[in-house]
Amino acid sequence: MSEQRMSTKCIHAGYTPGNGEPRNIPIIQSTTFRYATGEQMGALFDLEASGYFYTRLQNPTNDHVAAKICALEGGSAAMLTSSGQAASFYAIFNIVSCGEHVVCSSSIYGGTYNLFAVTMKRMGIHFTFVDPDCSEEELEAAFRPETRAVFGETIANPALTVLDIEKFAKAAHAHGVPLIVDNTFATPVNCRPFEWGADIVTHSTTKYMDGHANAVGGAIVDSGKFDWNAHADKFPGLTTPDESYHGVTYTQRFGLEGAYITKATVQLMRDLGAIPAPQNCYYLNIGLETLPLRMKQHCANALAVAKFLKDHPKVSWVRYPGLEGDPYHERAMKYMPNGTCGVVSFGVKGGREAASRFMAGLELASIATHVADAKTCTLHPASTTHRQMTDEELAAAGVSPDLVRLSVGIEDAQDILEDVERALDRV
Ligand SMILES: *Cc1c(COP(=O)(O)O)cnc(C)c1O
Numbered sequence: 001m002s003e004q005r006m007s008t009k010c011i012h013a014g015y016t017p018g019n020g021e022p023r024n025i026p027i028i029q030s031t032t033f034r035y036a037t038g039e040q041m042g043a044l045f046d047l048e049a050s051g052y053f054y055t056r057l058q059n060p061t062n063d064h065v066a067a068k069i070c071a072l073e074g075g076s077a078a079m080l081t082s083s084g085q086a087a088s089f090y091a092i093f094n095i096v097s098c099g100e101h102v103v104c105s106s107s108i109y110g111g112t113y114n115l116f117a118v119t120m121k122r123m124g125i126h127f128t129f130v131d132p133d134c135s136e137e138e139l140e141a142a143f144r145p146e147t148r149a150v151f152g153e154t155i156a157n158p159a160l161t162v163l164d165i166e167k168f169a170k171a172a173h174a175h176g177v178p179l180i181v182d183n184t185f186a187t188p189v190n191c192r193p194f195e196w197g198a199d200i201v202t203h204s205t206t207k208y209m210d211g212h213a214n215a216v217g218g219a220i221v222d223s224g225k226f227d228w229n230a231h232a233d234k235f236p237g238l239t240t241p242d243e244s245y246h247g248v249t250y251t252q253r254f255g256l257e258g259a260y261i262t263k264a265t266v267q268l269m270r271d272l273g274a275i276p277a278p279q280n281c282y283y284l285n286i287g288l289e290t291l292p293l294r295m296k297q298h299c300a301n302a303l304a305v306a307k308f309l310k311d312h313p314k315v316s317w318v319r320y321p322g323l324e325g326d327p328y329h330e331r332a333m334k335y336m337p338n339g340t341c342g343v344v345s346f347g348v349k350g351g352r353e354a355a356s357r358f359m360a361g362l363e364l365a366s367i368a369t370h371v372a373d374a375k376t377c378t379l380h381p382a383s384t385t386h387r388q389m390t391d392e393e394l395a396a397a398g399v400s401p402d403l404v405r406l407s408v409g410i411e412d413a414q415d416i417l418e419d420v421e422r423a424l425d426r427v
Contacts, residue, residue, distance in 0.1 A: 006189055007292045014068030027282045028060045046246050057269060061278035065285045069219045072188040073201050076224025077261035084204025086274035087218030088112050091180050091202045094264045095235055096148040098124030103142045105132040105152035107161040132161050139171045149177050155185035155341050158405050160319050162328040169197025176231040185341040189295045199226040207372030211287040211294055215280035224257035294410055298342030301416055302408040308417055309346045314424045316347040342408040343371055352382045352401035354427050361423030364415055376409035376416055
């Protein structure tokens with residue numbers, strides 16, 4: 001059979017039932033797996049045979065869903081984690097140790113920023129944050145001899161900047177390190193970072209992939225293309241024996257295709273344990289089946305909302321990469337010609353007060369600390385997540401007091417537009 005297309009993979013990839021087996025991915029809600037002899041289980045521990053023995057390391061339900069996400073991204077291996085935060089942490093910590101360094105786009109999710117700049121700093125891992133639109137020279141200047149990875153988001157949450165993946169990949173590879181891209185907002189339906197030179201992709205599956213606000217989760221996918229052996233001195237964790245795992249050398253035993261994810265599974269998941277529940281992976285899989293349909297509707301609805309806002313007299317500015325005239329429109333058309341995401345941000349004339357009144361006037365859209373699910377929801381950072389900050393502090397954080405973030409759902413576009421129009425009338 002020839003390579004399947006995206007919508008087909010979203011339904012079928014990762015799981016092919018045999019004769020008389022369940023058509024749906026079964027939920028294997030079991031921590032343990034039975035073996036007849038101790039020798040059989042011993043071979044599993046030595047990574048000599050493959051098989052399941054304890055769900056903290058691997059579980060069949062989780063693995064089927066990971067294999068689907070791997071196929072969607074066009075990777076060589078993948079694993080699921082209990083949250084997007086865990087995915088970001090594992091993706092870096094798998095190859096970066098105390099005393100080493102990462103170059104990172106400054107336009108990233110706030111939770112990721114905190115993980116990197118505060119928590120991982122306490123572990124001795126240092127990050128240099130660069131403007132995603134910096135020149136090649138400025139990007140070059142951020143590297144150090146101890147740099148081990150580069151990190152960015154395809155479409156940043158909530159800034160909605162679009163990463164120039166090729167520019168960041170080129171810089172990373174010139175320094176012999178991989179580019180890791182958080183592809184949460186675009187999803188593989190709209191962008192496949194590996195095709196532009198990224199080496200590893202992460203996801204908060206909590207967002208569009210699950211799509212229904214059912215289950216928090218994360219994923220890490222490896223392209224299998226980064227040559228760890230060519231830069232063996234930088235990545236001893238992959239290229240020299242792991243004494244904590246019977247002296248296995250990951251690149252030798254599992255090849256470039258499997259080394260990175262195997263290490264993250266048998267070492268990080270073993271020791272840190274951020275495994276998702278099989279039940280949650282089952283929900284995630286249901287979401288994945290309709291991802292292409294939903295992304296199409298999210299993007300169409302968001303574009304309609306962005307166009308409406310752009311022409312509205314009470315709106316001072318609109319940011320949506322899918323909108324012509326947006327500073328990131330051209331780059332979005334290059335990397336995501338079929339659509340970007342469903343999140344739009346805009347300013348209400350009259351600042352903090354007016355934005356607050358706009359929110360209160362919404363009826364269909366709910367006020368929620370979430371983005372990227374089926375239901376339209378909205379957040380006014382200045383009166384919620386950032387409410388303790390003064391207008392000056394907000395500006396420094398890149399959040400203007402009038403900023404409203406609207407996560408456009410998959411309801412009928414007309415109903416969403418009427419809700420937004422009514423709320424603006426009430427300002
Ligand atoms: C939400 C989010 C995360 C964190 O994911 P959780 O599943 O909430 O832990 C990471 N990156 C991006 C881009 C996100 O939007």
